[in-house]
Amino acid sequence: MAEVSLSLLDDEAAASSEDWKFQLRHSVRSTAELSRKLVLSDEERTGSERAEAEGFPIAITPYYLSLADPNDPSCPIRRQVVPRAQEAVEVPGDLRDPLGEVAHEVAPELVQRYPDRALLLVSDRCAVYCRFCTRSRMVGQGGGPRSLERLDGAFRYLEAHPELKDVIISGGDPLAMGTERLVELVARVRRIPSVETIRLATRVPVVLPQRLQPELLAALRPFHPLWVMTHFNHPKELSERARRGLEALADAGFPVMNQSVLLRSVNDDSRVLAELFRGLVRSRARPYYLLQTDPVRGSGHLRTPLSTGIRIMEELQGRLSGIALPKFIVDTPGGMGKVPVGPEWVVHRGDGVTRFRTPRGVEVDYVDPPA
Ligand code: SF4
DSSP states (O other): OOOOOSOSHHHHHHHHOOOHHHHHHTOBOSHHHHHHHSOOOHHHHHHHHHHHHHSSOOOBOHHHHHTSOTTOTTOHHHHHHSOOGGGGOOOTTOBSSTTOTTTTEEETTEEOOSSSEEEEEOOSOOSSOOTTOTTTTTTTSSOOSOOTTTTHHHHHHHHHOTTOOEEEEESSOGGGSOHHHHHHHHHHHHTSTTOOEEEEEOSHHHHOGGGOOHHHHHHHGGGOSEEEEEOOOSGGGOOHHHHHHHHHHHHTTOOEEEEEEEOTTTTOSHHHHHHHHHHHHHTTEEEEEEEEOOOBTTOGGGOOOHHHHHHHHHHHBTTBOGGGOOEEEEEETTTTEEEEEOOOOEEEEOSSEEEEEOTTSOEEEEEOOOO
16 A cells, blocks of 8 residues: 655645635545545445445545544544445444434424423534434435524424423534524524523534634624533544634633544543543533444444443543543433443442442442431
Protein backbone atom coordinates (compact mmCIF):
# COMPACT_ATOMS: atom_id res chain seq x y z
CA MET A 1 0.00 0.00 0.00
CA ALA A 2 1.31 3.45 -0.87
CA GLU A 3 1.58 5.90 2.01
CA VAL A 4 -0.58 8.99 1.69
CA SER A 5 -0.25 12.15 3.68
CA LEU A 6 -2.72 14.81 4.72
CA SER A 7 -0.02 17.43 4.69
CA LEU A 8 -0.98 18.63 1.23
CA LEU A 9 -1.47 22.34 1.49
CA ASP A 10 -5.09 22.39 0.28
CA ASP A 11 -6.09 19.67 2.77
CA GLU A 12 -4.51 21.56 5.63
CA ALA A 13 -6.16 24.81 4.59
CA ALA A 14 -9.57 23.12 4.39
CA ALA A 15 -9.15 21.36 7.76
CA SER A 16 -8.22 24.57 9.56
CA SER A 17 -10.75 26.83 7.84
CA GLU A 18 -12.87 28.70 10.38
CA ASP A 19 -15.64 29.02 7.79
CA TRP A 20 -18.11 26.26 8.76
CA LYS A 21 -19.94 26.46 5.45
CA PHE A 22 -16.63 26.00 3.64
CA GLN A 23 -16.02 22.93 5.82
CA LEU A 24 -19.40 21.48 4.83
CA ARG A 25 -18.89 22.29 1.14
CA HIS A 26 -15.53 20.53 1.18
CA SER A 27 -16.66 17.46 3.10
CA VAL A 28 -15.58 14.10 1.75
CA ARG A 29 -18.60 12.30 0.30
CA SER A 30 -17.32 9.59 -2.02
CA THR A 31 -14.98 6.61 -2.17
CA ALA A 32 -12.86 8.41 -4.76
CA GLU A 33 -12.36 11.42 -2.45
CA LEU A 34 -11.75 9.17 0.56
CA SER A 35 -9.07 7.25 -1.29
CA ARG A 36 -7.27 10.50 -2.08
CA LYS A 37 -7.05 11.30 1.66
CA LEU A 38 -6.64 7.86 3.27
CA VAL A 39 -5.02 4.56 2.42
CA LEU A 40 -8.26 2.58 2.33
CA SER A 41 -8.34 -1.04 3.44
CA ASP A 42 -10.30 -3.47 1.27
CA GLU A 43 -13.05 -3.49 3.91
CA GLU A 44 -13.30 0.30 3.85
CA ARG A 45 -13.25 0.51 0.05
CA THR A 46 -16.00 -2.12 -0.30
CA GLY A 47 -18.06 -0.48 2.46
CA SER A 48 -17.69 2.99 0.97
CA GLU A 49 -18.66 1.87 -2.50
CA ARG A 50 -21.71 0.16 -1.06
CA ALA A 51 -22.65 3.23 1.03
CA GLU A 52 -22.45 5.42 -2.06
CA ALA A 53 -24.67 3.06 -4.01
CA GLU A 54 -27.20 2.07 -1.36
CA GLY A 55 -28.39 4.84 0.82
CA PHE A 56 -26.69 5.66 4.14
CA PRO A 57 -24.35 8.29 2.74
CA ILE A 58 -20.81 9.32 3.59
CA ALA A 59 -19.95 12.80 4.85
CA ILE A 60 -16.80 13.77 6.75
CA THR A 61 -15.71 17.36 7.32
CA PRO A 62 -12.09 18.21 6.43
CA TYR A 63 -11.53 19.16 10.08
CA TYR A 64 -12.74 15.79 11.41
CA LEU A 65 -10.86 13.88 8.72
CA SER A 66 -7.67 15.70 9.73
CA LEU A 67 -7.93 13.96 13.13
CA ALA A 68 -7.76 10.54 11.42
CA ASP A 69 -4.63 8.51 10.83
CA PRO A 70 -4.39 8.33 7.01
CA ASN A 71 -2.44 5.07 7.11
CA ASP A 72 -4.24 3.10 9.82
CA PRO A 73 -7.73 1.69 9.17
CA SER A 74 -8.08 0.82 12.86
CA CYS A 75 -7.91 4.54 13.77
CA PRO A 76 -10.85 5.33 16.10
CA ILE A 77 -11.86 8.33 13.99
CA ARG A 78 -11.99 6.24 10.82
CA ARG A 79 -13.98 3.46 12.47
CA GLN A 80 -16.71 5.97 13.33
CA VAL A 81 -17.18 7.57 9.91
CA VAL A 82 -15.61 5.48 7.15
CA PRO A 83 -18.03 2.74 6.01
CA ARG A 84 -16.90 -0.87 6.18
CA ALA A 85 -17.94 -4.00 4.33
CA GLN A 86 -19.48 -5.41 7.56
CA GLU A 87 -22.29 -2.84 7.31
CA ALA A 88 -23.88 -5.29 4.87
CA VAL A 89 -23.91 -8.08 7.47
CA GLU A 90 -27.07 -8.50 9.55
CA VAL A 91 -26.64 -9.90 13.05
CA PRO A 92 -29.31 -11.22 15.46
CA GLY A 93 -31.21 -8.41 17.14
CA ASP A 94 -30.60 -5.89 14.34
CA LEU A 95 -33.41 -3.45 13.75
CA ARG A 96 -34.01 -0.71 11.21
CA ASP A 97 -35.52 1.58 13.86
CA PRO A 98 -34.11 0.26 17.17
CA LEU A 99 -35.81 2.83 19.38
CA GLY A 100 -39.23 2.41 17.80
CA GLU A 101 -39.34 6.07 16.87
CA VAL A 102 -41.71 5.57 13.96
CA ALA A 103 -44.17 3.78 16.26
CA HIS A 104 -43.87 6.58 18.84
CA GLU A 105 -44.41 9.46 16.41
CA VAL A 106 -47.25 11.50 17.92
CA ALA A 107 -47.23 14.29 15.32
CA PRO A 108 -45.19 14.85 12.16
CA GLU A 109 -41.48 14.75 13.17
CA LEU A 110 -42.35 14.57 16.90
CA VAL A 111 -41.50 11.43 18.88
CA GLN A 112 -42.73 10.89 22.41
CA ARG A 113 -41.35 7.97 24.45
CA TYR A 114 -41.58 9.47 27.95
CA PRO A 115 -44.32 11.37 29.78
CA ASP A 116 -42.47 14.68 30.18
CA ARG A 117 -40.26 15.06 27.11
CA ALA A 118 -40.38 14.78 23.34
CA LEU A 119 -37.96 14.61 20.45
CA LEU A 120 -38.36 16.99 17.52
CA LEU A 121 -36.65 15.84 14.30
CA VAL A 122 -35.91 19.07 12.44
CA SER A 123 -33.64 17.98 9.62
CA ASP A 124 -32.17 14.89 8.03
CA ARG A 125 -28.77 16.48 7.45
CA CYS A 126 -25.64 16.09 9.57
CA ALA A 127 -22.13 17.45 9.31
CA VAL A 128 -20.88 13.85 9.33
CA TYR A 129 -22.68 10.54 8.99
CA CYS A 130 -21.71 8.28 11.89
CA ARG A 131 -21.75 4.63 10.91
CA PHE A 132 -23.47 3.63 14.19
CA CYS A 133 -26.30 6.16 13.87
CA THR A 134 -29.58 5.07 15.44
CA ARG A 135 -31.40 7.05 12.76
CA SER A 136 -29.50 5.71 9.76
CA ARG A 137 -32.94 4.85 8.33
CA MET A 138 -33.64 8.55 7.73
CA VAL A 139 -30.54 10.75 8.04
CA GLY A 140 -28.99 11.95 4.80
CA GLN A 141 -32.00 10.77 2.83
CA GLY A 142 -32.86 14.17 1.33
CA GLY A 143 -35.29 16.85 2.30
CA GLY A 144 -32.89 18.86 4.47
CA PRO A 145 -34.13 21.16 7.23
CA ARG A 146 -37.88 20.89 7.82
CA SER A 147 -39.91 24.09 7.34
CA LEU A 148 -41.91 25.64 10.19
CA GLU A 149 -45.05 24.76 8.22
CA ARG A 150 -44.09 21.09 8.13
CA LEU A 151 -43.44 21.16 11.89
CA ASP A 152 -46.67 23.00 12.67
CA GLY A 153 -48.49 19.83 13.79
CA ALA A 154 -45.62 19.11 16.19
CA PHE A 155 -45.79 22.62 17.70
CA ARG A 156 -49.55 22.31 18.11
CA TYR A 157 -49.13 18.92 19.80
CA LEU A 158 -46.63 20.42 22.26
CA GLU A 159 -49.05 23.27 22.98
CA ALA A 160 -51.87 20.81 23.61
CA HIS A 161 -49.73 18.72 26.01
CA PRO A 162 -48.39 20.98 28.74
CA GLU A 163 -46.97 17.94 30.53
CA LEU A 164 -44.18 17.97 27.90
CA LYS A 165 -41.63 20.18 29.64
CA ASP A 166 -38.44 19.21 27.81
CA VAL A 167 -37.99 19.28 24.03
CA ILE A 168 -34.94 17.68 22.42
CA ILE A 169 -34.24 19.23 19.03
CA SER A 170 -32.47 16.66 16.95
CA GLY A 171 -32.49 15.18 13.46
CA GLY A 172 -30.07 15.01 11.69
CA ASP A 173 -28.07 17.72 13.33
CA PRO A 174 -29.80 21.01 14.14
CA LEU A 175 -26.49 22.89 14.28
CA ALA A 176 -25.78 21.92 10.66
CA MET A 177 -28.68 24.23 9.73
CA GLY A 178 -28.26 27.93 8.92
CA THR A 179 -28.42 30.27 11.91
CA GLU A 180 -31.56 32.09 10.81
CA ARG A 181 -33.50 28.85 10.31
CA LEU A 182 -32.29 27.41 13.60
CA VAL A 183 -33.11 30.54 15.58
CA GLU A 184 -36.60 30.69 14.06
CA LEU A 185 -37.18 27.13 15.13
CA VAL A 186 -35.82 27.51 18.66
CA ALA A 187 -37.83 30.73 19.09
CA ARG A 188 -41.00 28.90 18.01
CA VAL A 189 -40.46 26.16 20.59
CA ARG A 190 -39.58 28.72 23.26
CA ARG A 191 -42.92 30.49 22.66
CA ILE A 192 -44.74 27.39 23.98
CA PRO A 193 -45.35 28.41 27.61
CA SER A 194 -45.19 24.91 29.10
CA VAL A 195 -41.79 24.05 27.58
CA GLU A 196 -39.18 24.61 30.27
CA THR A 197 -36.01 23.16 28.78
CA ILE A 198 -34.82 22.91 25.19
CA ARG A 199 -31.96 20.60 24.32
CA LEU A 200 -29.94 20.71 21.10
CA ALA A 201 -28.68 17.22 20.23
CA THR A 202 -25.63 17.70 18.06
CA ARG A 203 -22.28 16.25 17.02
CA VAL A 204 -21.15 19.64 15.73
CA PRO A 205 -18.87 20.33 18.76
CA VAL A 206 -17.01 17.11 17.81
CA VAL A 207 -16.94 17.24 14.03
CA LEU A 208 -17.37 20.93 13.16
CA PRO A 209 -16.42 23.12 16.15
CA GLN A 210 -15.94 26.03 13.72
CA ARG A 211 -19.75 26.31 13.75
CA LEU A 212 -19.70 27.52 17.37
CA GLN A 213 -18.95 31.12 16.47
CA PRO A 214 -19.93 34.08 18.70
CA GLU A 215 -22.62 35.04 16.16
CA LEU A 216 -24.42 31.69 16.62
CA LEU A 217 -24.09 31.64 20.39
CA ALA A 218 -25.32 35.23 20.71
CA ALA A 219 -28.31 34.45 18.49
CA LEU A 220 -29.29 31.46 20.65
CA ARG A 221 -28.63 32.99 24.06
CA PRO A 222 -32.04 34.72 24.41
CA PHE A 223 -33.67 31.27 24.44
CA HIS A 224 -31.99 29.84 27.51
CA PRO A 225 -32.25 27.43 29.25
CA LEU A 226 -30.77 25.71 26.20
CA TRP A 227 -28.73 22.60 26.84
CA VAL A 228 -26.32 21.04 24.40
CA MET A 229 -26.21 17.24 24.18
CA THR A 230 -23.17 16.06 22.28
CA HIS A 231 -21.24 12.87 21.48
CA PHE A 232 -17.49 12.80 22.05
CA ASN A 233 -16.44 9.16 21.81
CA HIS A 234 -12.64 9.22 21.89
CA PRO A 235 -9.93 11.48 23.38
CA LYS A 236 -8.56 12.11 19.85
CA GLU A 237 -11.70 14.14 19.26
CA LEU A 238 -10.82 16.54 22.07
CA SER A 239 -8.49 18.58 19.87
CA GLU A 240 -7.43 22.05 20.89
CA ARG A 241 -10.04 23.42 18.43
CA ALA A 242 -12.82 21.24 19.88
CA ARG A 243 -11.88 22.26 23.43
CA ARG A 244 -12.18 25.92 22.45
CA GLY A 245 -15.65 25.18 21.09
CA LEU A 246 -16.73 23.54 24.35
CA GLU A 247 -15.39 26.43 26.35
CA ALA A 248 -17.24 28.93 24.13
CA LEU A 249 -20.47 27.04 24.82
CA ALA A 250 -19.84 27.03 28.57
CA ASP A 251 -18.92 30.74 28.55
CA ALA A 252 -22.19 31.49 26.73
CA GLY A 253 -24.18 29.69 29.42
CA PHE A 254 -24.99 26.42 27.64
CA PRO A 255 -24.73 23.39 29.94
CA VAL A 256 -22.98 20.73 27.82
CA MET A 257 -23.77 17.06 28.43
CA ASN A 258 -21.85 14.33 26.66
CA GLN A 259 -23.31 11.00 25.59
CA SER A 260 -20.50 8.69 24.52
CA VAL A 261 -21.47 5.66 22.48
CA LEU A 262 -19.57 2.53 23.49
CA LEU A 263 -17.99 1.26 20.28
CA ARG A 264 -15.94 -1.85 19.62
CA SER A 265 -12.27 -1.07 18.91
CA VAL A 266 -12.94 2.65 19.31
CA ASN A 267 -13.43 3.22 23.02
CA ASP A 268 -14.15 -0.18 24.64
CA ASP A 269 -11.27 0.29 27.06
CA SER A 270 -11.54 1.93 30.49
CA ARG A 271 -8.20 3.77 30.07
CA VAL A 272 -9.39 5.39 26.84
CA LEU A 273 -12.70 6.38 28.39
CA ALA A 274 -11.07 7.68 31.58
CA GLU A 275 -8.90 9.98 29.47
CA LEU A 276 -11.94 11.12 27.48
CA PHE A 277 -14.11 11.77 30.53
CA ARG A 278 -11.38 13.68 32.35
CA GLY A 279 -10.75 15.77 29.25
CA LEU A 280 -14.43 16.61 28.94
CA VAL A 281 -14.64 17.74 32.55
CA ARG A 282 -11.57 19.97 32.03
CA SER A 283 -13.51 21.60 29.19
CA ARG A 284 -16.61 21.98 31.39
CA ALA A 285 -18.66 19.29 29.61
CA ARG A 286 -20.33 16.68 31.82
CA PRO A 287 -19.91 13.00 30.89
CA TYR A 288 -23.59 12.15 31.20
CA TYR A 289 -24.20 8.78 29.55
CA LEU A 290 -22.09 5.94 28.23
CA LEU A 291 -24.56 4.43 25.80
CA GLN A 292 -24.67 0.83 24.72
CA THR A 293 -24.77 1.07 20.92
CA ASP A 294 -28.34 0.67 19.71
CA PRO A 295 -28.85 -2.48 17.63
CA VAL A 296 -29.28 -0.59 14.41
CA ARG A 297 -28.89 -2.59 11.23
CA GLY A 298 -25.34 -2.43 9.88
CA SER A 299 -23.64 -1.63 13.19
CA GLY A 300 -23.05 -5.19 14.47
CA HIS A 301 -19.29 -4.88 13.98
CA LEU A 302 -19.24 -1.78 16.20
CA ARG A 303 -21.27 -3.19 19.08
CA THR A 304 -19.85 -4.83 22.19
CA PRO A 305 -21.57 -7.33 24.50
CA LEU A 306 -23.28 -5.72 27.49
CA SER A 307 -20.69 -7.35 29.76
CA THR A 308 -18.00 -5.06 28.24
CA GLY A 309 -19.76 -1.90 29.39
CA ILE A 310 -20.42 -3.36 32.85
CA ARG A 311 -16.74 -4.32 33.21
CA ILE A 312 -15.65 -0.83 32.13
CA MET A 313 -17.98 0.80 34.65
CA GLU A 314 -16.58 -1.46 37.35
CA GLU A 315 -13.04 -0.43 36.44
CA LEU A 316 -13.95 3.28 36.47
CA GLN A 317 -15.96 3.30 39.70
CA GLY A 318 -13.81 4.72 42.47
CA ARG A 319 -11.08 5.64 39.99
CA LEU A 320 -12.88 8.64 38.49
CA SER A 321 -14.53 11.49 40.32
CA GLY A 322 -18.34 11.41 40.28
CA ILE A 323 -18.49 14.43 37.97
CA ALA A 324 -16.44 12.52 35.38
CA LEU A 325 -18.33 9.24 35.65
CA PRO A 326 -21.36 8.80 33.36
CA LYS A 327 -24.18 6.32 33.77
CA PHE A 328 -24.00 3.26 31.55
CA ILE A 329 -27.32 3.11 29.70
CA VAL A 330 -29.13 0.64 27.53
CA ASP A 331 -31.89 2.23 25.46
CA THR A 332 -34.14 -0.81 25.29
CA PRO A 333 -35.28 -1.95 21.83
CA GLY A 334 -38.66 -0.86 20.60
CA GLY A 335 -38.52 2.48 22.41
CA MET A 336 -39.37 1.00 25.82
CA GLY A 337 -37.05 3.43 27.62
CA LYS A 338 -33.54 3.83 28.94
CA VAL A 339 -32.27 1.52 31.67
CA PRO A 340 -29.12 2.19 33.70
CA VAL A 341 -26.92 -0.90 34.00
CA GLY A 342 -23.84 -1.43 36.08
CA PRO A 343 -21.79 -3.77 38.19
CA GLU A 344 -23.42 -5.30 41.26
CA TRP A 345 -22.01 -3.83 44.46
CA VAL A 346 -24.46 -5.40 46.90
CA VAL A 347 -23.25 -8.80 48.16
CA HIS A 348 -26.10 -9.53 50.53
CA ARG A 349 -29.25 -7.81 51.76
CA GLY A 350 -30.18 -8.95 55.29
CA ASP A 351 -32.62 -7.74 57.91
CA GLY A 352 -31.46 -4.16 58.45
CA VAL A 353 -27.93 -4.91 57.21
CA THR A 354 -26.61 -4.66 53.66
CA ARG A 355 -23.21 -6.04 52.75
CA PHE A 356 -21.34 -4.22 49.97
CA ARG A 357 -18.19 -5.01 48.10
CA THR A 358 -16.38 -1.78 47.37
CA PRO A 359 -14.15 -0.69 44.47
CA ARG A 360 -11.25 -1.19 46.95
CA GLY A 361 -12.03 -4.90 47.01
CA VAL A 362 -13.23 -5.09 50.62
CA GLU A 363 -16.65 -6.07 51.96
CA VAL A 364 -18.39 -3.64 54.30
CA ASP A 365 -21.71 -3.80 56.19
CA TYR A 366 -24.09 -0.86 56.22
CA VAL A 367 -26.54 -0.97 59.15
CA ASP A 368 -29.96 0.67 58.78
CA PRO A 369 -31.23 2.92 61.58
CA PRO A 370 -33.82 1.35 63.94
CA ALA A 371 -37.36 1.36 62.47
S1 SF4 B 1 -24.52 13.32 13.84
FE1 SF4 B 1 -26.05 12.22 15.08
S2 SF4 B 1 -27.86 12.03 13.76
FE2 SF4 B 1 -26.10 12.53 12.44
S3 SF4 B 1 -25.29 10.58 11.74
FE3 SF4 B 1 -24.12 11.13 13.58
S4 SF4 B 1 -25.24 10.14 15.28
FE4 SF4 B 1 -26.64 10.19 13.48
